[in-house]
Amino acid sequence: MTTLSLILHEARALLRLTGPLLLAQLAQTAMGFVDTVMAGRYSAVDLAAVAVGFSIFIPVYVFLLGLLSAVTPLVAQAHGRGDGKAVRRAIRLGMGIGLVAGLLLMPLLWWTDPFMMWMGVSPEVIPITGRYLFAISWGLPLGGIFFALKGGGDGLALPRLSMFAGFFGLGVNIVANYVLIYGKLGLPALGGAGCGWATSFSILAMLGFMALLLGRSRIDGTARLFALHPDQAATTSVAAFLRLGMPIGLALFIECSIFTIIALFIAKFGAQVVAAHQIALNFASQVYMLPYSLSTALTVRVGFTIGRKRIRRLRRIAGTGLGMALIGAVLTCGGILLFSPQIAALYTADPAVRQLAVVLLGYAALFQLPDAMQVNAGGILRGCKDTRVPLLLMLCAYWGIGLPLGYGLGLERLGNLEPGPQGFWVGLICALVVAALLLGGRVRIMLRRLERQAGQGVRADRP
Template identity: 40%
Template sequence: MPTSFTLPAIRAEAAGLWRLAWPMLVGQLATIGMGVADVAMTGHASADELAAVSLGASIWSIILVTVTGVMMAMNSIVAHDVGAGQLGKIPRAVRQGLWKGLGVGLIAALLANLATLLFDHLYLSDTVNAQASLFVHIISLGLPPFAAYRALYGYSTSIDQTKPVMLIAIGGLFFNIAVNWLLVYGNWGFPALGAVGCAVATSVGLWLMLAAMVVWIKLAPAYRATYPFGRWEAPHWPQIKNMLHLGLPIGITHFAEVSAFGAVGLLIARYGAVQISAHQIALNFSSLVFMVPLSFGIALITRVGQALGEGNPARARFAAWVGVAMSLGFAVLSAALIVLLRHQIAAAYTSDPAVRELAAHLLLFAALFQLSDATQVATSCAIRGYKVTRSPMLIQLFAFWGCALPLGWLLGLAPAGLPWAPAEPMRAEGFWIALVLGLTIAAVLLSGSLQRLSLRRLRA
């Protein structure tokens, strides 16, 4: 295994990371593609339907990404067991992870529905309010199966079985697009449900993805050595508590970032459908691009965790920084492409001229924060490979809730009575400037944290 920073060693590690990451990348793109399809397809229905999906997605994405983070503890646990050669511990961990997923999913569904009460205070039209609330009520039914699916996802990717999650996610995307086409526009005699049709498609698709994952694990020979469904096992609260101890800080870390973006959507809703729709388009496409460094990051959890399980901190440090460099290299490319193609990207989402023009402008800020975003996600995932989750959580909370949101509130809303504020509210643009700053702060602090942690483990 390569552990020194020579060109052949870097090439070998990059190739190993890519072999693990690319199926996850395709799967992640397919999963996030369900949300992209929701926004893009309703964007060609009407501005009100797009605004409803945008607001509903603000709640949905916060809950969904937080659940993903809480369930990510499975990746670190299984990767360490694989590296240490303790395969017998994995089936029990997976079974308890599924119990944990059931509880996390049910709590998440309850919180999502309660969050719709915020819509009553956002100066929305009655139509948009009702559609956005119904969107969340229906799509939240997919949260319990999604949490269980992420437990099996973490198990599968950590034993190097990444292609199944890719194929299942692709199937889920095609199902989502097909059902959207039927229910959003009312094709083939189906009712034209608009935003509600998107929610139905996504919720049903998540149940089907869980079922497909279970069937695959039952049938594929690669899972025999760690097969988790051979026996029934009741919840074991001490083990679930230990998983939550590891997973909750990751969930809070994810929440800190995505809630900042979601809060921006809620705060600018007072400025009307054009502002919220343009914001959601820029955010939605940024989320799509973000799947590449995120896939490198998830692969890093496995690479770093397996190396540490083997007792090889030098290899863990080497893998971590090669992964960060790969993420940063992609960010340079994606930033350039977003700048060049921003008008075409906006036009693909909506036919409304005002929304299209503002979305293209906001995509410039999305291009700007690609470098910081890729760096912060890669470094934070590498740190989680060390089973360290508290420091990334504190850094993300400070960067987004301590810096980005207060500055965004100041620039975007220009509240009266403060010592200094813009003469006129900068609206969505002001919030995006603040988000760029928050991502940059997170990237710098997390890079320093990874450097100190990896050197400390190496010396120990």
């Protein structure tokens, strides 16, 4: 086969995985979109409360997601080796760790009032945010189990399972939001707090649906997945699981926590600015699902290829994936710039909020390019089970460069820029650029290392 045909073959393989993964991620993140729109229609204060509460919740949630992301490369490499027992052990171990981790993380969301007061959040917003966080905290242990099942399905190249579960959960979220926010069916109107309960109910729905689908799968490794007896060697695997998953969780926490800190700093500018920032950030989060889904597909492809010991194919997989990420980022950047007024109008009818949101959407468009490159480089590294060094690189980019620069530009008039949210978005863009460069360099190092280790004992490179 020619080089072009090999690249096209790999692109098709990645797209077959990316499509269902993208739909699954869009279905899940659309819950945040639904929460934002429906809370905004209730009141501007409730929208601000949900924005602040979600900014506090999401780093904890994505830490849990990252921790359980270890399931995907473990399952993908075991599936590549044809080791069904290792597939089952990885998923079952992930379920146990996800449940325990979720329970331990719940109290972090119960005692946030002093933190919000210290950060200068508006007093009218804090009580609603507290009720929202208490409600949504019950989704953490459920989410931990769901992420383990999702990682298992993705690692087995069955992303359609999490896609079906995601859309089922989205439907539950819409109905629950309508009933709980506005007080239907004889229930009291909970406003922003209703968004938290609706999200917890939807996570429970996704967990149940995913368990049903994966339990009925006939792929080797999914039999007796929900048996009560413990797996042999499972306890000895906990440390290895945490060594792989903990750096992923911390890296995602570092990435998302900077958005939380920025949102809390921006809260000092009032409810209208918070609402505009949340609109831009929420829409950017929806668009982010495209490169993130591709990065998960890359993790699966890289892990499966390593399990099959076809090391020479890795460079082509990585190059094809990063090229696809760049093309997608260019398209999303142009789309946001072109349709930013229409996007802002979807979220709010307030002219002042809409005007500022259009400006911030322009910044969100610019960071599509480095964001797509860094997240897909990270996906390649996860497939190689390389997680500790990327954690340090992310820490340097986000907390060493992005946050200090954003604080200086957004609050301290660095460069004579007027205080406001724009300076923080500039800091975010700079952090993403640095992260893309550092992680891209790490990918090149890992590919060379794997090729050297393989030596002459690799299989012929065939599609």
